[in-house]
Amino acid sequence: MPAPQGYSRTQILLHWAIAALLVPQFLFDDGISGAFRTLMKEGSATTTTGAWVHIVPGVAIFVLVLWRLALRLTRGAPEAPGEPSLQRTAGIVVHWLLYALLLIMPVTGMMAWFGAIGAAGEVHEILQNLLLVLIGLHVAAALWHQFGLKDNLLNRMRQPEA
Numbered sequence: 001m002p003a004p005q006g007y008s009r010t011q012i013l014l015h016w017a018i019a020a021l022l023v024p025q026f027l028f029d030d031g032i033s034g035a036f037r038t039l040m041k042e043g044s045a046t047t048t049t050g051a052w053v054h055i056v057p058g059v060a061i062f063v064l065v066l067w068r069l070a071l072r073l074t075r076g077a078p079e080a081p082g083e084p085s086l087q088r089t090a091g092i093v094v095h096w097l098l099y100a101l102l103l104i105m106p107v108t109g110m111m112a113w114f115g116a117i118g119a120a121g122e123v124h125e126i127l128q129n130l131l132l133v134l135i136g137l138h139v140a141a142a143l144w145h146q147f148g149l150k151d152n153l154l155n156r157m158r159q160p161e162a
């Protein structure tokens with residue numbers, strides 16, 4: 001199957017919806033952390049509002065990522081830009097690591113919360129740092145393309161394929 005020339009409207013919407021949903025995951029994590037401590041100590045915990053604001057967007061991210069990956073694997077995505085190089089390979093690797101973490105984070109979160117599994121909570125806590133680093137690299141690369149290389153790569157995530 002030849003690679004498409006651009007992302008579809010749905011792929012673009014999913015990219016930005018997931019990016020937006022990730023913001024509260026990092027900003028509002030005190031509630032879930034507190035509730036989880038109670039769960040681990042006492043064997044049960046009420047789902048406070050603070051916990052809900054983490055659980056709901058987190059589960060939504062999980063569903064949207066499954067949808068996004070299904071599209072990625074069936075419809076595909078445009079070729080990575082530029083000639084084969086270490087940088088281009090790094091970009092592809094970072095994209096797939098982001099997909100992996102977008103799956104692993106909600107899965108470990110759900111295992112921790114719904115299954116009361118402390119180890120899953122620890123993996124969740126450690127991997128959030130890796131996700132942040134990768135997002136940082138990804139955004140820095142997007143800005144480099146836009147303002148350093150001036151190749152208007154950002155347009156690929158704004159303008160759906162006609």
Ligand code: HEM
Nearest residue numbers: 025029033036055058059105106109110112113121122128
């Ligand atoms: C991509 C989605 C998610 C991201 C980026 C994310 C991010 C985070 C962050 C930053 C923390 C705070 C960690 C810390 O205290 O240092 C956290 C804690 C936690 N999250 Fe998530 N989360 C996601 C999805 C979920 C989901 C879907 C659930 C459950 C339904 C969940 C359950 C938890 C629990 C139980 C904790 C406490 C873990 C602990 O203290 O060991 N998370 N999450």
Ligand code: HEM
Nearest residue numbers: 019022072077080081095098099135139142153154156157
């Ligand atoms: C300001 C924030 C962001 C900007 C400017 C941005 C920009 C872009 C651009 C321009 C592309 C297309 C690259 C290409 O065509 O080769 C892209 C792809 C991608 N972005 Fe972002 N992004 C942002 C945030 C995020 C976040 C928060 C995530 C998830 C954690 C994410 C995950 C991805 C993934 C996985 C791809 C690869 C899509 C594919 O080819 O399958 N992005 N992003």
